Amino acid sequence: MRILIKKILFTIAAVAMSPITLLYFIFNMVLKGDALLSGFSQFLCLIPGKLGVYLRAGFYRFTLTTCAPDAVISFLVLFSQRDTQIESGVYIGPQCNIGKCKIGQDTLLGSGVHIMSGKGQHNFSDLSKPIKDQGGSFEKITIGSGSWLGNGSLIMANVGNHCVVAAGAVVINDVEDYSIVAGNPAKVIKKLDE
Numbered sequence: 001m002r003i004l005i006k007k008i009l010f011t012i013a014a015v016a017m018s019p020i021t022l023l024y025f026i027f028n029m030v031l032k033g034d035a036l037l038s039g040f041s042q043f044l045c046l047i048p049g050k051l052g053v054y055l056r057a058g059f060y061r062f063t064l065t066t067c068a069p070d071a072v073i074s075f076l077v078l079f080s081q082r083d084t085q086i087e088s089g090v091y092i093g094p095q096c097n098i099g100k101c102k103i104g105q106d107t108l109l110g111s112g113v114h115i116m117s118g119k120g121q122h123n124f125s126d127l128s129k130p131i132k133d134q135g136g137s138f139e140k141i142t143i144g145s146g147s148w149l150g151n152g153s154l155i156m157a158n159v160g161n162h163c164v165v166a167a168g169a170v171v172i173n174d175v176e177d178y179s180i181v182a183g184n185p186a187k188v189i190k191k192l193d194e
Contacts, residue, residue, distance in 0.1 A: 010069040013058035020044075021062050034081050037063060041079040048075055060086070074111075081117060083140060093151070100138050101155075104145035110167065115141055115155045119172060144177065162192060 024040055040063070044056050053072050060067040064079070068088040077092050081100035089106040092098065096109055099117035103109070118139025126134055143149070144161030151167040158174045165171060166182035166189075175181050178192040 006070065009054055010057055013054035014061060014069070015058075017055055017058035021059055024059075024063055037082045038078070038080050041077075045076045045078055081138065087145070099141070101141040101143060103143045104147065104161065106146050107143055108148045110149060110151035110153070112152045113149045113155065114153075115143065117141065119156045164192075 020040070024036065027036055040059070044052075044059055046052075047055055052075055056073040056077070057067065057069055057071055060071070060073065060079070061069050064082060064084045064086065066085040066087070068086060068090065070088055071086045072091045073086075074092055074094040074096070076095045077098065078096070079098050081098075083100050084098060085102040086092075087103060087105040087107075090103050090109075091107075092103075092109045093111040093113065095112045097114045099115050101115045101117070103115075109115075118141060141155060142158045143155070144159055144163060146161055147159055147163040147165070149155065149159070149165045150169065153165045153168060154170045155165070156170075156172050159165060159171060160175050160177035160179065162178050163175050164180040165175070165186065166180070168184070169182050169186040170184040171181065171186045173185065175186070175188070179188045180190040180192065181187060182189050
């Protein structure tokens with residue numbers, strides 16, 4: 001019964017958000033790019049409580065590459081890239097910044113987690129140019145299913161299935177399935193039994 005009620009609430013939220021979603025698609029015809037999604041994200045992240053969770057899910061399920069209707073996207077979560085996939089059962093804690101990524105089913109993100117679009121977003125090899133003018137490349141990061149990313153972790157590489165990333169860890173290299181990582185840079189401190 002509880003699952004049915006949640007499905008009904010997520011459907012109502014999607015309908016309630018339809019004017020804002022339509023406005024997004026109208027603006028998208030003129031203002032192509034990720035900056036538009038980022039602007040809408042900054043507005044929507046300010047809606048508090050459960051109402052905000054349902055309304056954000058109602059918007060992002062149509063504007064991101066994939067967003068499961070039951071995804072929990074908490075207060076002050078910002079998205080910077082449209083090419084983002086959020087699978088079923090995902091929980092994204094408050095104050096997260098989410099770049100270009102795929103977050104697998106039943107994964108938990110603590111507060112203040114940053115998933116960056118890879119390690120190469122900024123080039124800085126030309127000393128005659130400001131870093132902001134040197135460009136960079138965006139990579140789609142994959143977070144596996146059933147993983148848990150602790151508060152304040154920074155993710156710049158892929159994280160496997162059923163992994164634990166300790167609070168404050170800085171992931172710069174891919175993490176294998178069933179690993180617990182911690183530190184800066186993050187290193188495997190334990191393997192979980194499959």
